[in-house]
Every structure is written in structure tokens, then in C-alpha cells.
Amino acid sequence: MGPILGCIADDFTGGTDLAGMLVKSGMRTVQLIGVPDGPPPVGVDAVVIALKSRTSPVEDAVAESLAALRWLQQAGCRQFYFKYCSTFDSTPRGNIGPVTDALMRALDVGFTIACPAFPANGRTIYQGYLFVSGEPLNESGMRHHPLTPMTDANLVRVLQRQAGGKVGLAAHASVEQGGVVLAERFAALREQGCRYAIVDAVSDKDLMAIGAACDGMPLVTGGSGIALGLAQNFRRQGLLTGCDAAAALPATGGLRAVISGSCSSATQRQVAIMRCQAPSFHVDPLRLARGDDVAAEALAWAAANLAQGPVLVYATATPETVKAVQAQLGVEQAGGMVEDALAAIARGLVALGVGRMIVAGGETSGAVVRALGVGGLRIGPEIDPGVPWTTALRGAGDDDTAAAPLALALKSGNFGSDDFFLKAWSRLS
Ligand SMILES: Nc1ncnc2c1ncn2[C@@H]1O[C@H](COP(=O)(O)OP(=O)(O)O)[C@@H](O)[C@H]1O
Ligand SMILES: O=C(O)[C@@H](O)C(=O)COP(=O)(O)O
Numbered sequence: 001m002g003p004i005l006g007c008i009a010d011d012f013t014g015g016t017d018l019a020g021m022l023v024k025s026g027m028r029t030v031q032l033i034g035v036p037d038g039p040p041p042v043g044v045d046a047v048v049i050a051l052k053s054r055t056s057p058v059e060d061a062v063a064e065s066l067a068a069l070r071w072l073q074q075a076g077c078r079q080f081y082f083k084y085c086s087t088f089d090s091t092p093r094g095n096i097g098p099v100t101d102a103l104m105r106a107l108d109v110g111f112t113i114a115c116p117a118f119p120a121n122g123r124t125i126y127q128g129y130l131f132v133s134g135e136p137l138n139e140s141g142m143r144h145h146p147l148t149p150m151t152d153a154n155l156v157r158v159l160q161r162q163a164g165g166k167v168g169l170a171a172h173a174s175v176e177q178g179g180v181v182l183a184e185r186f187a188a189l190r191e192q193g194c195r196y197a198i199v200d201a202v203s204d205k206d207l208m209a210i211g212a213a214c215d216g217m218p219l220v221t222g223g224s225g226i227a228l229g230l231a232q233n234f235r236r237q238g239l240l241t242g243c244d245a246a247a248a249l250p251a252t253g254g255l256r257a258v259i260s261g262s263c264s265s266a267t268q269r270q271v272a273i274m275r276c277q278a279p280s281f282h283v284d285p286l287r288l289a290r291g292d293d294v295a296a297e298a299l300a301w302a303a304a305n306l307a308q309g310p311v312l313v314y315a316t317a318t319p320e321t322v323k324a325v326q327a328q329l330g331v332e333q334a335g336g337m338v339e340d341a342l343a344a345i346a347r348g349l350v351a352l353g354v355g356r357m358i359v360a361g362g363e364t365s366g367a368v369v370r371a372l373g374v375g376g377l378r379i380g381p382e383i384d385p386g387v388p389w390t391t392a393l394r395g396a397g398d399d400d401t402a403a404a405p406l407a408l409a410l411k412s413g414n415f416g417s418d419d420f421f422l423k424a425w426s427r428l429s
Contacts, residue, residue, distance in 0.1 A: 003048040004239050006072030008065050008103075009083040010095065012369050013387075013412040016222040018083045019379045020047045020388035024241060025231035031390070033369055035067045040075035047072060052366035054089060054100070055147045055335075060150055061095035062102040069106055079218060079230070082108065085362070086116045086123040086223035086386075087414065088130060088155060089148040090162065090408040095161025098223050100196065109189045109218045112307065113157055113170070116223035117201035120385040121415060123223065124202040125148060128156045128169045128233035132414070141265030141414065144319035144412060147335055147363065148324065155198045158215045165195030167310035172200040179212025186213060186365065196221075224386060245395050249380035249391050252407040252428060254260030254355015256310035257302070258421045261342045261364030263315075264413030266420075268361070271316045274421040276312060278311040279305040283345070288337045295341050299348040306352060310425065315343055316360070339364055356407040358424055365410040383424045386415045 005027065009015035015031050022029040027045040035049060049068040053061035065082070072080060082103055090096045096114070104112060119252070124135035132140035136153035140388060143149055152158050160167045181305045182199075189197050199222075200226035201207055201208035211229015214220050220230070234240050260271055274280065281298050288294055298313055305311050315338045325334050346357065346368040359365045391405040407428055411420065 001241070002040055002042070002076040003044050003047045004077060004234055004240060005079050005081060005085055006069070006075065006077030007046060007048040007081040008068045008072070009048055009050045010054040010099070011052060011361040012050045012062070012365040013410040014083050014085060014224070015048045015410055016379065016388055016390055016410045017386040017415070018081075018227055019377070020382055020386065021050045021224040022048070022231070023384070023388070025228055026235070027231050029379055031379065033374050033393030035064065036375070037228065045234070047075060047077070048083070052363070052370070053095060054084070054362065055097065058094045058098045061099050065099045066102055066106055066144055069103055070079050078293060079220070081227070082219065082221040084116065084221070085225060086121060086225065087132060087140070087142045087150060088116050088158060089142070089145065089150065091148055092161065094162045095207045097159055097164070098215070101164045103219055105196070107218050111186065111195055112217065112219045112221055113186070113197050113199050113210070113214065114155065114198060115199040115201060115219050116155075117207065117225050118223045118225040118386065119203050119207070121200065123225070125155065125174060125198065125200045126202060127200065128171070128198045128304045129153045130155055134144050135200070142320070146322050147331065159196060163196060166193050166194065167196050167198060168194030170199045172202065172206070172300040173204060174199050175206045175209055178209050179215070182209055182213035183371040201225065208232070238313070239369045242320065247329050249378060249389060249407070249428075250405060252356055252391060253404050255306045256356045256425060257306070257349050257354045258310060258312045258360070259342050259346055259364065259368060260312065260314040260316045260359045260360035261338055262413035263317055263319070266416055267316055267360045268318065269418045270416060270420045271312065271314050273418055274312045274367055277422060278312055279308065280314060283313060283315040283338065285315065285329060285338050286340050289329050295344040295348065298345045299352065302349055303352055303399060306354065310421070312421065315342060331332055334352040339367035341365040347371050350406065355404060356425065358409045358411060358421060360411045361413050367406070369410070372406070374408070381427050383409060383427045384416045387411050389428050
């Protein structure tokens, strides 16, 4: 049987986050990188197509998302899921609103939900306000994000600025009463002319209620959290028949490296800790802009250090440093230049024998995975909430027979414990 649930993720770390969550909920899941050419994989319950569309121009994000939807429809999926960041990362023009609108039009649906909550990672929503580990979004580190600074915690307001229709709120008072009451609240909002409901959630129990209320809803949108409650609907209908071999990965090996282009608060702490314990190489955007061959330097340095243990290559910097760089180079130019350099270094590292790699940052992961020509990812064991180990597949139909496939952990900027870069290796057998 083909996949039942078709997911479109707006970045690659978000894709592995969602795929890991679906696997945990008992759905056999494969993550594909970009819209595939080939036929859908067999023996899976869910497919996640990971795009790099979070900060693309709106028209490009919409076109790519619609292409992904068409492929998932042809693959036979019966429910669709637009995955964005648990901190609702978006530019003032979108892309969450415009992509949601385009998917709704294509599916001919008049209502959907928007819920980025991920309580296990401290993302909770109450009265429509998004909190990050107890801090309102606009007071969290997200206000300094290099590409998508988030300066308003009220998601009804944020989505209303991006979307074509009216945004309503399904507050916690409805959510805590369970799926039936919540579904009634959705119906009431629809009658009031709302096309979207921001949904409160402060616990996994709330996510299960949201999942139940979304039974049969053609399109859901959110972070990875709401995935937790969807499998129960399919299971009840007898649609989840396969056994879950999800967390088993083929044997991996080779040298180890961490590549970090994330400037998020959690990554800054993780980089600081790894720098004290392992050889590290700093990629300076201003040197890139001057035309220095930083990638070649990094690879020569890596060749001399890799044998000793994991190495760190990072562009991660404080908000002040990032602002100064952006003032000189421009926001997009700085980001693109760093991403290109880290991607070239990742390719060179694999050529030097790196077989296990952690990449920190969503945009950074997108650039690296593309440069490595990865077609898909097999999902393995979770390192920390939202970050599984994966192994690289060449494409949709790949049966993963390579002797020792490349192991990749794509770490969302703000996920993972402070010692993530040190402890992650032990989760890979
Ligand atoms: N020192 C720096 N100066 C300016 N931009 C940087 C610097 N280091 C990284 N970047 C850019 O910041 C962006 C970080 O985004 P991303 O990789 O998605 O991380 P996160 O997951 O934390 O959001 C990337 O485009 C990256 O190239
Ligand atoms: O939902 C989340 O927070 C993550 O899955 C995610 O999308 C993070 O994006 P980055 O912080 O850009 O890695």
C-alpha cells in the first residue's frame, strides 16, 4: 500500500523533525529531499517532502509547495500536512500564509488549523501567544534570528498579516475538553467566516486532542508536534498495518564532523562547548566576501585533524556579530555566502572520509544536503526531541543497500541539549 499522509516541510531540519515524530507515533516514514522525479516508495505510511522554501521569494515557495502537493496526491495520500517551524519562522511576506492559502485552494478546502506547538521542546501556545521555554516568542532568542527575526508572539496577528482570509483562535478552554469539543470549535470558527484556527497547546495531551479533532481534515498545518495525534486516526481505520522497523539504521562508520551555520541560542551554547573539547575551524563571512578560499583552508585543516576524533567547522556567531556582517554584506548575501561555503566544505569532508556528520541549522542543512546530492533520508534513533539520526538515500526508490551509507543528523537551530555535538555519536551504533 502507498503512503496515507503526505507532508511538505519548509526546511530540511524541520523535515527530519517531523519524520522522526511520525516514526515515534508508529508510522513508517521516509523523507525525500525536494520533489522527486520517480514513483512513490512502497511500504511506507507517510512521506515527508523537504523543501528549502522558508525564506524563498513567496512565488517560489508557493510553486514548489504546489509541485510537492501534486506528487503526494499522485502517490495516493489522503491527508496533507504543511510543516513549518515551531517558532513560526517567517518573513513579513510569508511564507506560511501564502503557502497555506495555495495548498487550500489546490485542495479546495475552506478551513485548516495552524499549530506550531511542540511542548517537549518548550514551544507552547496559550490564548494564541507562542512561548519558547516560557518566554514569549518576541522575547526569546528568535528576535535575533539572522533571516526570520520574530518580533510578535501573537500568532493570530502574525498569520493575519500573511494570509488571505480571516484567522480565528481555538483557545485552550476548547482543546482541554478533547477532540470532539475542539472539532465543534473548528466548525463554529468556520461559521464565523474564519479560514484558519490558531490552536492552543501546552502538553502532549493537547496534541492528541488536536490530532483527534483533525481526523478527516484534508490539510493540517503546524510544527511537528501535531503529528503526534494523527496516527491514532489512521490506526483506528485499520490503515497502519506495517510493523515499525523505524529506528533501525544500517551500520555506519567513517570519520566524524560537525558543520554549524546556525546562530540560534541553543547552537551557540553547543558550539561553545564543543570548541573547548575538539578541534574547531571558524568560517568568517567577511573573509568569504573578500574572496579568500576559506573552504580550501578548512579542508586542509580538517585533513590534519579528522583522525583524532570529531571536528567542528562553524560560522555560528553572536547576534551583534551577525548584525555587523549583515550591515556590510546584506542579509541574504551574507546567509547565502556562508551556506555555500559550508556546503562546499561538507562535500570536501565526505571526500576526506567523513561518514558521520551533524549539520546545525535549517538553511545550512538544506545547502549541505543539496551539495551532497542526497535524495532522501532513512529515519533512525532520536538523539534529542526533534533530532533523529538518519542515513542518506540516493532517491525515492532507494533500497539503502550501500555498504555504509552517510549518517546525517540535521539539527534544528534551537533544538538539542548543550552537549549535543559531543553526545550524539553514542546514539549511532
Ligand atoms: N557569522 C554569520 N554572519 C551572517 N550570517 C550567518 C553567519 N553564520 C551563519 N549565518 C547564516 O545564518 C543563517 C542561519 O540559518 P539556519 O541555518 O536556518 O539556522 P537556524 O536553524 O538556527 O535558523 C544561514 O543562512 C547562515 O548562512
Ligand atoms: O519546528 C521546528 O522548530 C524545527 O523542526 C524547525 O523547523 C527548525 O528550523 P531551524 O531552526 O531553521 O533549523
